[in-house]
Amino acid sequence: EAVDGISAALLCGTTGDDHRILLISSALAGEGKTTLAANLASSLANAGRKTLLLDFDLRRPMLHRVYDIEVDPGVSEVLVGESSVAEAIHDLDDSNLKLLTAGRWRQRSLSHLTDQNVARLFQQLREQFDFVVVDASPILPAVDTRIIARHVDGVVLSMLRDVSETPKVRAACEVLNSFSANILGAVMIGASADLYYGYPLSSSRKRA
Secondary structure, three states, X not given: OHHHHHHHHHHHOOOOOOXXXXXXXXXXXXXXXXXXXXXXXXXXXXXXXXXXXXXXXXXXXXXXXXXXXXXXXXXXXXXXXXXXXXXXXXXXXXXXXXXXXXXXXXXXXXXXXXXXXXXXXXXHHHHHOOEXXXXXXXXXXXXXXXXXXXXXXXXXXXXXXXXXXXXHHHHHHHHHHHOOOOEEEEEEEOOOOOEEEEOOOOOOOOOO
């Protein structure tokens, strides 16, 4: 229900701005972000929108396992110039849904994770897809997502019932706000009915 609610808000334009590139993350690992990202991308594709599911969790990628495909070429290879975006995008069973995997982890990939390279990648994807759903690294352990969050239209946090801790989630929001990320809200996974909270956690600021 929460995923369908977010999808409906995006499709109907009730989120306010043009939110076509969405980043899904969590404060820490193991809080359901990959499941949320995959379900949201599937919901948008089922609504007839050309959608890309992008695995930007370079250190601990999971989406290639979910869909049982090779991890490379992917984002890592695109960042270091070993593959083009077109070569790295994988077809899935749903004609409206494509997947860009994380690629093989390497320290060299992280050195290419710059504002300029991320902005260039997202601009290419914005021209090709109606929506891009990004599964990113957890916010607190690594700096990767803080860079990526500057270049997306909105961020949705995944929270897992009986696992996520409110102080950690608030700390993640503070980090995102310090990078001028636009926090749209959070999904609580594992409640009797999964709940979506719009702008509930802290005073969100739009990107400069």
